[in-house]
Amino acid sequence: MIPGSFAYHRPTSVREAIGLLVDLGEEARPLAGGHSLIPMMKLRLAAPEHLVDLAGIPDLKGIRDDGSDVVIGAMTTQHEIVGSDLLVAKIPLLREASLLVADPQVRYVGTLGGNLANGDPGNDMPAVMMCLGASYQVVGDSGERSIHARDFYRGTYLTALKPGEILANVRIPVPAAGHGFAYEKLKRKIGDYATAAAAVVLTMNGGTVAGCSIGLTNVASTPLWAEEAARIVAGSTLDAATVKQAVAAAEAITSPAADARGPAHYRTKMAGVMLTRALVTAKARAR
């Protein structure tokens, strides 16, 4: 399968990339790792006339400790996330989720920014970022702005990014020391998108949940932040009745499509099962 013709651009700075995207208009697409875009181009489901490759821009790379936050450049690969000692120490949820993205070869090339900005509800990192309360630093012609992950996703392949803007980096507040976490993903095989998946971060105080945040993957046209379910869990001991109530609240906000992964009702129920497992695991890991 051979993609349609396009012109290839390789800027070396964010400013140059933005200039190209603005000048070339809607026929130009930024290229990150390409592991979503290139398959789409091979199938001719996408046929951009210009690709602006962001791989030559050093400013978009790297994982940085910034006190109470960690900042990850958009062109950081999943492989680099998996291998980051800083992330393992501070936000281990990211490694756990990243290891469930696609397969080893795809993780060497696929980027965090591509996973987040593409707007595919099947991608794993968006719900993780909603769960963590991350914000996206976006750069465009008229400057820089910050968009909360929970406000970024508008629909399938629809995000708050405006034409000519690119995602530059992601700022993630470091969860409290001793927090529990889990990303539970049901998939048919390695490399598949989730039938349903749930991300949980929680802190325990004695035997009760002090705080909790929940994200859900691939059970609606956007990733979901399950605010009500997390509110139900907070203050509880995570007893069976509370978990059941929280799961019901999470299931209530899902609206999955029926596809080869199963009918909609099944996928909603699997979101509940993944959430139950993630809550149990996160609690067990919390100190």
Next chain:
Amino acid sequence: MAKSQVSMTVNGKPADGLAEPRTLLIHFLREQLNLTGPHIGCDTSHCGACTVDLDGKSVKSCTMFAVQANGADIRTIEGMAAPDGTLHVLQEAFREMHGLQCGFCTPGMIVRAYRLLEENKNPSEEEIRFGISGNLCRCTGYQNIVKAIQYAAAKINGVPFEEAAE
């Protein structure tokens, strides 16, 4: 679209050619450089038959444009054996352990296993299976592929290879 000059190091030697921006790396390797070891299997970034080693990463060359690999250092299955024809330890291992049946997935499996062992000299069986999870063998000959990688790891580490009881 106009072709542009693409230069890379392939199997230790400089390699140049003209490529349209849309030319995939796998097509450049196979059709311009006549390196037909990397295979086109699924052509949808699932099967890993096209895997090459690129700047120390295992990459599916069907999902990268040749222009993206401009300047890269690439190793394909053709670059695994020594110039005098001595097989790489992984090639020897696949032969000794019957790590191939039809052989179609083998170039990708070996190149992927090479990077896996570079990163982890002594992987567990589980780590091997996870490490090659981006490579499909449609003969389903995974048992012997895993054994071959264990054999190669043992040889690299200078310890005797012991087959696990079945």
